[in-house]
Amino acid sequence: MIDKDTKFLIVGLGLIGGSYAMGLTRQGYHVSALDTNEDSIQFALDHQYIENGAVFDEKLIQDADVIISALYPLTMIDWISTYQEFFKSGILITDVSGVKQHIVETVQRNLRKDVEFIASHPMAGKEVSGVRNSDDHIFEIANFIITPTPNNSKRAIAFMKDFAAILNFHHITTLTPKQHDEMIGFVSQLTHVIAVSLMNTNDNTHLVEYTGDSFRDLTRIAKINENMWSELFFLNKDNLIREIEDFEKELNHLKQKLADNDEAGLKALFRQSTQRRTLFDKIDKPDQHKSNQ
Structure with a gap:
């Protein structure tokens, strides 16, 4: 071809x-x-x-x-x-x-x-x-x-x-373009929203002296091109707002487990997230190309 x-x-x-x-x-x-x-x-x-x-x-x-x-x-x-x-x-x-x-x-x-x-x-x-x-x-x-x-x-x-x-x-x-934008609202744009929000939550300039890998990894994408990403966010605004609202619900869900001293419920959330994240570790070698219709 x-x-x-x-x-x-x-x-x-x-x-x-x-x-x-x-x-x-x-x-x-x-x-x-x-x-x-x-x-x-x-x-x-x-x-x-x-x-x-x-x-x-x-x-x-x-x-x-x-x-x-x-x-x-x-x-x-x-x-x-x-x-x-x-x-x-x-x-x-x-x-x-x-x-x-x-x-x-x-x-x-x-x-x-x-x-x-x-x-x-x-x-x-x-x-x-x-x-x-x-x-x-x-x-x-x-x-x-x-x-x-x-x-x-x-x-x-x-x-x-x-x-x-x-x-x-x-x-x-x-x-399809519609499926793409729905998916990208979650896996890419929401993650950037979270990273940006986390960096804007605390303005302590000394954080860099205390943080470990978890904070660095989570905020890696917070160094962001404001012109490009603001354009992308607005072009996919409806999908992104829906994903932010779903994330807010899940964040409040975890927050309520803490407020209720619900140790079993909190551990269940941890187990579920661990199980789901493990799927991302099962990656084929880079030279194995696949095609899904």
Whole structure:
């Protein structure tokens, strides 16, 4: 499905865009990039992550067989709308966005009929950002989610599965955009809400001198890009608010066990959480790729 002549264009050379470029180039594919930051382009050229790059180059868009948008969701919608006149007929476009329903509906509704947008989400990242921190090894323990709609072809879905396998993602699966956003509200956005709230609960600047690994692990994702994550939260607001409310109920449930001196009830909650968390330890080796429909 993907041959070595395929020309990839990555729009946005942040951590994920840069890591995509690194991984695809390492596998022998043709990769170019656009980014508003000239330094990011130059860094990627100097380190041979990409063959060509520019702040803007109409020809790079026209030559691309696949465009990967690594832009913020709303910026991506505007970019595709503005520059789709340059797209090659038959091109595939995908993204890395952390929310899907709104952007997929908007892009597919306004897109030319001779090109195809199929959304995807690499569930990978670091606590640092930018192309200088690119690392394609982050995909080896990460999940890759494809979110097709009835507007997408079997060819596009197969292409994205091949794409994820080329980059060595640990687990490849498909969800509807609605299912994706419901799931992401819990496993990603709620966890960020908890980490941010925990860090904002106490302003003691000396905490760093006392804390152990549990606090560090729990708040690792509290170092957060306020521009990107506020956009993601608002685009998935209804799902996220529902997850916060469910979490509040569970927190109050545990709180009541303490208030009632209910040792047996508290231990039961501990046993249940331990049992559920153990499932996450049963992970296949990173080189075993799976695909769930």
